[in-house]
Each structure stands twice: as C-alpha cells, then as structure tokens.
Amino acid sequence: MFAYHPRTQPDVCHGGVGLTDAIRIVGLDKSFGEKRAVRGMDLAVPRGSLHGFIGPNGAGKTTTIRMIMSIIFPDRGELAVLGKKSAIESKDRIGYLPEERGVYKKMKVLAFIKYMARLKGVADSQLHSQAMGWLEKVGLSDVAEKKCEELSKGMQQKVQFIAAVIHKPELLILDEPFSGLDPVNMRLLRDLIREINDSGTTIIFSTHVMAQAEQLCDNIVMIHNGQKVLDDPLDKIRSRFDPKALLLEPMDRGIDSARLMGIAGVEGAHLTDAGWEIVLEDGFTPSEAIARIAGQIETARIEVKRPSLEDIFIEIVQDDSYVPEFETQGVAL
Amino acid sequence: MSRTLQIAWREFASTALTKGFIIGGFVVPAVILVIMVTLLPILLRDEGPSIEGEVSLIDHSGVLAEDIALRLSPEYLAEESQVIELPKIEPGTTPTPEQTSDMLSKAMMRTIPKLTVNRLGEAADAESAKEPLRDGTANDGGVLALAVIDADAVVSAEASESGVPRFGAYQLFVKPKLKDSVQSTIRRAITESIREARLENAGLSPDQVNALTRVEAEQTKEITEEGERDSIEGLNMLLPGGFMILMMMAVMIGGQYLLTTTVEEKSSRVVEVLLSAVSPMQLMTGKILGQLMVGGLIMLVYGSVGIAGLFMATLADVIDPMVLVWLVLFFLFAYVQIASMMAAVGSAVNEMREAQSLMTPVMAVIMIPYLLWLPVAMNPSGTFAVVCSFLPPVNSFMMMVRIASTERPEMWQILVSLGISFVSSYIILKAAAKVFRVGLLMYGKPPNLKTLIRWIRMA
Numbered sequence: 001m002f003a004y005h006p007r008t009q010p011d012v013c014h015g016g017v018g019l020t021d022a023i024r025i026v027g028l029d030k031s032f033g034e035k036r037a038v039r040g041m042d043l044a045v046p047r048g049s050l051h052g053f054i055g056p057n058g059a060g061k062t063t064t065i066r067m068i069m070s071i072i073f074p075d076r077g078e079l080a081v082l083g084k085k086s087a088i089e090s091k092d093r094i095g096y097l098p099e100e101r102g103v104y105k106k107m108k109v110l111a112f113i114k115y116m117a118r119l120k121g122v123a124d125s126q127l128h129s130q131a132m133g134w135l136e137k138v139g140l141s142d143v144a145e146k147k148c149e150e151l152s153k154g155m156q157q158k159v160q161f162i163a164a165v166i167h168k169p170e171l172l173i174l175d176e177p178f179s180g181l182d183p184v185n186m187r188l189l190r191d192l193i194r195e196i197n198d199s200g201t202t203i204i205f206s207t208h209v210m211a212q213a214e215q216l217c218d219n220i221v222m223i224h225n226g227q228k229v230l231d232d233p234l235d236k237i238r239s240r241f242d243p244k245a246l247l248l249e250p251m252d253r254g255i256d257s258a259r260l261m262g263i264a265g266v267e268g269a270h271l272t273d274a275g276w277e278i279v280l281e282d283g284f285t286p287s288e289a290i291a292r293i294a295g296q297i298e299t300a301r302i303e304v305k306r307p308s309l310e311d312i313f314i315e316i317v318q319d320d321s322y323v324p325e326f327e328t329q330g331v332a333l
Numbered sequence: 334m335s336r337t338l339q340i341a342w343r344e345f346a347s348t349a350l351t352k353g354f355i356i357g358g359f360v361v362p363a364v365i366l367v368i369m370v371t372l373l374p375i376l377l378r379d380e381g382p383s384i385e386g387e388v389s390l391i392d393h394s395g396v397l398a399e400d401i402a403l404r405l406s407p408e409y410l411a412e413e414s415q416v417i418e419l420p421k422i423e424p425g426t427t428p429t430p431e432q433t434s435d436m437l438s439k440a441m442m443r444t445i446p447k448l449t450v451n452r453l454g455e456a457a458d459a460e461s462a463k464e465p466l467r468d469g470t471a472n473d474g475g476v477l478a479l480a481v482i483d484a485d486a487v488v489s490a491e492a493s494e495s496g497v498p499r500f501g502a503y504q505l506f507v508k509p510k511l512k513d514s515v516q517s518t519i520r521r522a523i524t525e526s527i528r529e530a531r532l533e534n535a536g537l538s539p540d541q542v543n544a545l546t547r548v549e550a551e552q553t554k555e556i557t558e559e560g561e562r563d564s565i566e567g568l569n570m571l572l573p574g575g576f577m578i579l580m581m582m583a584v585m586i587g588g589q590y591l592l593t594t595t596v597e598e599k600s601s602r603v604v605e606v607l608l609s610a611v612s613p614m615q616l617m618t619g620k621i622l623g624q625l626m627v628g629g630l631i632m633l634v635y636g637s638v639g640i641a642g643l644f645m646a647t648l649a650d651v652i653d654p655m656v657l658v659w660l661v662l663f664f665l666f667a668y669v670q671i672a673s674m675m676a677a678v679g680s681a682v683n684e685m686r687e688a689q690s691l692m693t694p695v696m697a698v699i700m701i702p703y704l705l706w707l708p709v710a711m712n713p714s715g716t717f718a719v720v721c722s723f724l725p726p727v728n729s730f731m732m733m734v735r736i737a738s739t740e741r742p743e744m745w746q747i748l749v750s751l752g753i754s755f756v757s758s759y760i761i762l763k764a765a766a767k768v769f770r771v772g773l774l775m776y777g778k779p780p781n782l783k784t785l786i787r788w789i790r791m792a
Contacts, residue, residue, distance in 0.1 A: 116606065
C-alpha cells in the first residue's frame, strides 16, 4: 500500500535553536494601494497541527498564505516558516495548493506531476513510482497519459493536490481545497488530509465554508477584514461561545411556547425549522434542563445546541464591542 | 539539474519539440523553398494570353510607316524574341536575384502581342485619332495606341548653335491599362525605326554603328585563394541584411514564444503553483533560457542552410568565421533585451489581446533595425552607422550589419558596442524582473506603461 511519510529536516534558525512551531508570524501587514489586506497579524502554528483559516471572501486568508509562501512579501512584520526566515529557503519542505487552480493544459497528467515533483526536489529514481502511487490513490491512474485539458475540473484539482504533496512536505498549505469538488471527492480529499496530518505533517487550510473547517480542524484562525479575530482550538471556541441552549423536537408538533416557558430553567423558546430552540437561564446546566424537559414533555429528540463556526463568526463581526482574547498575548519569534 | 534549468528545458521542449513548431518552423519553409526552386522557373516560362489590337500611326516624316509596321508584325516580334534566351538554371539550384529578375522580364517579352498597324496618313487629325482610345481599356482590344511621328524625326530641320542637328521625335498615346511590355514593344519598334532611318540618311551603316558602339564586357571576376569566380553584384549589400534578418528572426521567434507562454501560464493560473516551487527570478530566468534555446535552434538551422547555400555556390569564403562568433554574442544580448521585455509584458497582462498596447515599445525596437539596416549597410563606416551601432537597444543589430559589411568596424568599436549591449541587457533584465515579480499575481485591469514604471520603482 502506498504510504505517506513526510520528509523531515532539523530546523535551525536564530542562533541554531530548534523551533517547535511550523509557522510563526509577528505583526504582519500588507496593503494593495489603499486596501489593507492584512493588518497586524500574529500567529503561531504548532508542528503537527491541523489549522483552519476561515473567513469570508476577501478577508485576507489568501494574502496571508501567499506571504507565508513568500510569493508576495509583507510591508511590515516578520515570519518564520519551518525555522527559516522565509519559505524560499524551505520550499522543498512545503506543499502548496493555491486557490487559483492551474495546470499545463497540453501536458500529460503524469508528466505534469513528475515536472512539479522534480521542481520540488524529488529524486529522479522515485519520480515514477511516487507519481503513479498517488494517481492510484486518488483514482486517476487510468488518465496518467491523458492531457490535463481532457480532465474534468475535479480531476484537475486532484492532480494539483498530488503536485502539492508528492514531495512529502512537512508543511502543507491548502487554499480552498474543496471548492469545485463533488461530495465523493470532498470526502476522499478530507480523508487524505487527515491521513497526511496523522503522519505528522502540519496542515493549514483556508476556507470560507466554515462547516468544512469544523469537520477537519483542531485549531481555527478566523480572519475578518485583514485581522485575526479568533485563534483557538475548536473545543475552546465552542465552550467560549456556548449559546446555553437546547434543541428540542417534541413528539407533539403542536406544542406551544407557553408550555415550554413554564418549565423551570427555561428563559426563552423559539420555533425553528429543526424544532424548538430553548434558551436556558443562567445557573442551569444543560443536563439539568434536559432531565426536566424530558420529564414533562414527550420528546422525539433533545440535544445541546452546539455553536457553529458560522454563528460564531457572525456574532463576532456583528459585535462591535468584541475584543479578541489573544490581543495582548503576542507571539515572539 | 537545477530548478532554473528544469524550467528552461520544459519551456524549450513544450515549444520546440512539438509538431506545430517543427512543421511551422522547418517543414513549411522547406516545402516553400522546394516549390520556389522547382516550380518558379516553370511558371515563369508559361506564357500568358497575348494582347491583340491595333496601333494607329500618323507619320509626318513620311518614311517610317512601313518599317514600323514591319517591326510590329507578329512574325518580326517572334523572331526577335527567339534571340533572347532564358538563363539556364541547373536543376536543384536557386536562381540568383539577377537571374530571377532577368527571367521575369524576358518571360514577359515572350508574350508576343498581335498588333496591326493602321496607317492614318500624314494629314490625319491626331485629336480625332485619339477618340477610339477613350473607349474601354486595353483588355477590350480595338485601337490600343496612337503614335504620332514628327516631320523632322528623321531629317533635321534645324541645327543647334554648335552645329549639331536637332531632330524631332514621336508621341505615343495608349489606352488605360495597356501592359508595360506592349508599350515597350511599340516604343522600341518606333525608336529603332527612327534611329536606323537617321543613320541611313546620314550615310552610315546601322550594322557598322552598332558594332562600333556596343561594348560587351565579360562578367566581373573575383580573385580568391581558391581561384576566380563570377562576382555577384549586391552580395556585399545583401549579406549584412541577411545576418540582421537571421538574428532578428531568432530573437523574435524566441521572444514571441516567451510572451505567449508567460501569458498562458498566468491566465491558466499555473503560475502560482510554480511560484510555490521556485522564485519569480528563477522562473523568469528559466523561461528566458528555454526560449533562448528555441531562438538559437532557429538561428542554427536557418544559418546552416544559408551557409550551406554559400558553400554550394562556392561563396563560403565571403563569411569570416569571426563574424559568426560576433553573431552569437550580439544575438545573446539582443535576445536577452527583447525577451526580458516580452516576459515583463506577458506577466503584466491577463490575455494576449491585452498585450498589444504594451507591445508598442518592443515593436519599435524591432522595427528600427529593419528601417535602418540599408543605410547602415551602404555606408557602414559613416557617422550614422557608427552612432546607430552604439545606441541601445538597437546597437546589437546595427553593429552586426556593420560587422557583416565590406568595411569591418574597428575592434574597439565592436567591443564598446558589446559592452553597451551588456549594460543595457542588465538594466532591461533587472527592470523586467521587477515587473515580472509584481505582475505575475496581478489580475484584473491590465496596467499601462505608467503603472509598469511604478512597479519597477516599488519592487
């Protein structure tokens, strides 16, 4: 079975001290004319983590990623990638799937992958086996000799993904990797990302579809208007933005809100498409409330409402008084 | 292999090792050449439709009408044309420009017009005789021309102050669009008729005068180490032009492909994938090197064909091997300059259509040598030529014209020009690299020249 194991090199930076973070960013700024695309970004991505960059289109995710990749350069600030001052010094150790998909249309699939692998420093002796191994893994071995232009968009995306990982990078950066994929290929790519992460590769992926980040990531970095507004593990974010609410689907669909409001600990009840959303009073735990409700109302389903990243994001951007917790923490290089 | 060389090889392979390039670059020109060599002489021998019509003649001299009618008769013209023989071209060889021109004019002569002369009498009114010429064109037939010969065309009516007799001549009126060759035939017949009549009138034998006035010198010979050979007039002029066109062709083909591939990589968004593996400078250098190989291949193939042609014509010694060395060196600098500009333009635009406006300064650089090579080749040591050969970015082309000409420039001039080429190549390459770095990831509205200059300053 074709297995993925990242090639690793010792990091030596800043006086020869080994670093544990794959990426460290301090005070990064980037403007395009009048537009400030990234503002005062601080970030630390630990080795082996799976980080999700989320935010709406135009938030600054791609600009940040391009600066990490040294494709564009910051106006201000410092960054270190895999212990080096610039990604240029460690391009062979980084895999990158850009947001803008592109392949040489007239080139054959296998030749394209081999060409990209060569540029990434894969030894000639391993080129063919590595390329064919990956093609088989993503179900494209039968199109190896076809021209890239003959492939569907989803297939081209998988070819590009192979080009990003074929050299077994220590750090993999995926910019909107799921866009344009059907559900089957989305699941395939998700499984591959998990497998690569499990093998020790640090992964950053950006998306504006927050549900995708929820499904994959351990850590979330939320970016809005060029600023980092959230940077925490997913569990911590969920507990911090816990709405203290339950979702209830009663057996009797005709139940009214007055009956629900009469239960001790229930502060409010709103009917939604999925059933009733019940807001709890301060001091009542969800387990207490569930027991009380289940005791008084015949229940088809009841569960604690988990905040979605989308809800959290909307809450943050609509709350002018929101102050990020990390604002005073800073990151030292 | 380094990444730059990997990119260079892909650039070369994806351009030159394709059917399109091989067919367009070599097969089609070869086929055209074969057709020119084999079919052109046959086509030139093929006679077109002959002109039929009437020549009205008013002969005020009263002695020429009969002779002119004889000279314009189809039989006389046919006999005259048989005297002119087409130059012999050996099968498989290319006719020289002089031979081609000679064949063309003589082939035209072979289309013998079928003319009849209508003698209108001395008293005829010339204005009335012109009337038939006003209807239609020469292709319609009928009266094609009216010749009015002066009364004193043969016998002088007066003498000049120095005692030399003054003669009249003739006027020729023709229908619109009458072929030049037919007009020449009519003019030659009348002129010869008048000339011979004058000589006879003066008691001289036309044959004797012809023999006395005709000087038939043999072909000029060039003396070389290998022996003597016919001198080819114009070769000394054509050679510098040939070198410049060869260099220009190689530079332009390489540069044009560089522009196209850069725009393609940008528009297909593959450029960002590449930039994750290599730096913009590595990418640009690799692409320039790759297309340099394409331009070099073109120059090698076409140059070899040219040199082989000179060998076959035993003219190989007209090219000094040192000229080829200078050709390679100046080609390198000229290519780097043009290719850098092309790469910068390609990186700045989103599609080929948008490149047109930014191509104007590049095209100006390319057109200037075309416009200037002839005056430089005619006077290669003149001030104009010297100045042109020091003026970047056209100096590489102009110096090459001078080097290939009959008057080789002094070595210091060649070296100074080479130095200027080196410095200007470096400056253009640096500026282009800055535009390339900024432009590659810029999408949307294509920049104008002002924006490009801003990019150069900010990068």
